[in-house]
Every structure is written in C-alpha cells, then in structure tokens.
Amino acid sequence: MSVRVVVPGQLYSYTGGQSQLTAEGTTLGEVLDELDCRHPGLRFRVVDEHGAIRPHVRFFINREPALALSCALADGDELLIVGALSGG
C-alpha cells in the first residue's frame, strides 16, 4: 500500500530536493516513520518528541486536514505536508 507525499521546500534538504515521494503506511504516523527511515531526521523536524505535530507544520490527506498521527491513509491517498503560514 503506498501513498503519494508532497513535500514542502523546508524539507528538501532531507529528500535530496525531491518535492514528491511515495511512502508506505496506513496512518500518518506510520508514513512519517517510513519516510524517516529513508530520510533520517525528517520526522523530528515536523513532529516533536511527544508525538505532537509542530506548531508551524500542517498535514492534509486528500486535501482534508490531518490533525493527529493516528489519521488513516489508504492506498493511493495523497499526503500534503505544508509549512504553515505563520506571519506576514
């Protein structure tokens, strides 16, 4: 089962400049774990040590907000990672 992941510019240093990836996992947390195996350090930059999504990062699954790591993904879903607008 794979999902398509759209990566923001802030994470290009981890993905080697790739803006789109495919990843495995049935929840947001699993997808991030899998991405972190291939791109070490990526997960901690978007999720803190307690498993909370960082304040200026947003996730969307098929354009719907995903507010917890337990949010489910299905085969073919799109996961959008966004550096949220945080000021002017």
Added chain:
Amino acid sequence: MDQIVLLIGTRKGAFLLHSDAGRREWRLTGPHFLGSAVHHMVLDPRDHRTLLLGTRPGHLGPTVFRSTDLGEHWQEASKPPAFAPSADPKATSVDIVFWLAPGHASEPGVWYAGTVPPGLFRSEDGGDTWQEVPGFNHELLPNLREVIGPIPGGPPLHSICIDPRDARHLYVSLSSGGTFESTDAGANWRALNRGIAADFLPDPDADVGHDPHRVALHPLKPDRLYQQNHCGIYRLDRPGDRWQRIGRAMPTEVGDIGFPIVLHPRDPDTLWVFPMDGTENWPRTSPGGKPAVYRSRDGGESWERQDNGLPRGHAWWTVKRQAFCADAGHPLGLYFGTTSGELWGSHDEGDTWLPLAEHLPEIFSVEFAAPAP
C-alpha cells in the same frame, strides 16, 4: 593563533568571519542555513575541529548540525536534544537549542546543550546523540516550577560553566530561574542566588526565580564568577555564596543592566559589559542611543567607558548575551555583534572599535575560534 574565525549566529543563518593573527584583514563567508535562526555556534577548543551549531527554521523543529571542516560540510545530529516522550498534555518540547558548551578537557567528545524551554542535555559522542541530564530536567526543574509557577515559553538555559579543575563541578543558569551548581556531574543541584536582586519578585530574598543574563567563570581562577543579571552586575568568589553587586560602581545615568559579560582570559580582574537601557518599560537599547562598552580592571570596583569608534548617537541597538566575546591575542581582541546586524571589533582591549561586518541579520551570538591549521 595562526588563524582566527568569528562564529556568528543570526536570526537568518550563520556566518564565519576569518582573519589571521594580525587581525587586519577580515573575510566573511556564508550564509550557512540561510533562513534558519542560529542561536549558537561553537568550535571545540579540545580538538580545534568539531564545530557545533544549534538551529531552527521558522517552520520546523530544532536540531544540531556538526562540521569538521569549518562548515564546508554539515551533518545533522542523529538524535538532537529532546525531552523524554510523555503522554502528559502539559509536557513541553524543545523549541530552541540555545546554548552549546564543550565539556571538560578530560572528557573529549562530551558536550552540553541548554534549550528553550529550559532543559540540560549532554552528548558523549561529539554532539551526534544527546541525552537529558535527568537530575536537572526531572528533579530540579519540576521543583522550580512548583516554587515560581509555570515558566512562560521563552526562558533559555544558558551559561553552562565547567570547573576546569573538576569535570563534575557544573554551573548553569536560566532566565526566570537563577544560577545553580552541581558537584556530582548534574545529579544534584543547589541554588546559588544569594545577594542577587530580583525586583520582579515579591520576596527580595528568594532562593530562586532570578534572571541571570550571562554568567562566566574565570578559567585561571575558577573560584571567581561574574554575572550580568537582569538586575545588575555581580561577582562571586567561592567558597562564598553571596554575590556582590559590582555594578553599583557604574555611572548612574548608564546603570548596570545588560545582557553579555566578557572576561579577560589572562586576568581575572578584567572584564567588559555592554550596558542597555533597563528603565521604565525596558527598551533594551543602548542607553540614550549612545552605545558603549564598559571595562573594569579591578574586579568591578571601578569602570571606564570605551566608545572610541562607536556611533556617537542615534544607535538604538544592543548586544545579546551570546554576542560579545574575546579572542586570545596580545593585546586581547574583543568582538560584539548587534541586534542591527553589525559586527564590531577592537584589537586594543576595547580602547578603539572598528566595524568588521555590517548588514547582517540580527546577531544572536559571536564566538571566537582558533581552528586547527
């Protein structure tokens, strides 16, 4: 001291300013991590090679990067400073890696890090992986919160000082907390704030809750500490435990409020401060818009103004706690970075000042480094 590098951390990245022992020509390189706040960058004085940098972009979490070639290549820490995972909804997470300190000379590879919100971390592998210092994070900090209440998000843990005679003897300071001492490598801590004013606390003799801005221990006389506090300039000679307010000797119109304090590495009685306006609503600018360094050569008994070369007026900047340092030259060189992005230097112990770089982002930190040839 064949080669000098000033390590400059700014709101928008890191820069390196290079020179040689003559200190006449300077060359700026960078930026590194453009767009990311760099709060501290330090070269390991034990191997003269390992460079550590604490950074956080606007959107992402904080981390540490390492370089062994003066920033030609960077490698991210595989386990950056982080608190133990917790299901408690009130649990805090590391927001900024604010302070980096190489460990004792007898412990190569050991580093300490201080964070915002306050936390103390230790690495034993040159900054690649970091662990909490549990005696501080899990014993002292919860008790401190009980006494002084919740600490708002901003206060940093800073000024990690290690007694050169004893690797187990540590001092750390935290704004909204005070200065603390451990003699067992961080397992147990005691407050060290007697004599320090705390105008913002109801109890003038409180044990904790003070606001040290920068604390420094003299490397040749480790029983002497100096402190620039939110409420004055102080000196402490151990084994005494009551700080003496040496800032009382500063000119009244200037006051003794500021962020940084710098010690002469070869003379325990000589030190420098950079006063700022701490009146009424705390502008935190140069007093009167006229920046000046003040030097004492007698342990703070008297002070002299040093502003030759600095702007004579309408210079409304200040110098943050990590942004003033000394080199190891003869005579001693001094360097400070401003909140308006200028780097100033003096090669005659503060008597005259020259601009060495300008138009940088807001400068958070300036550290002297003598890299390996």
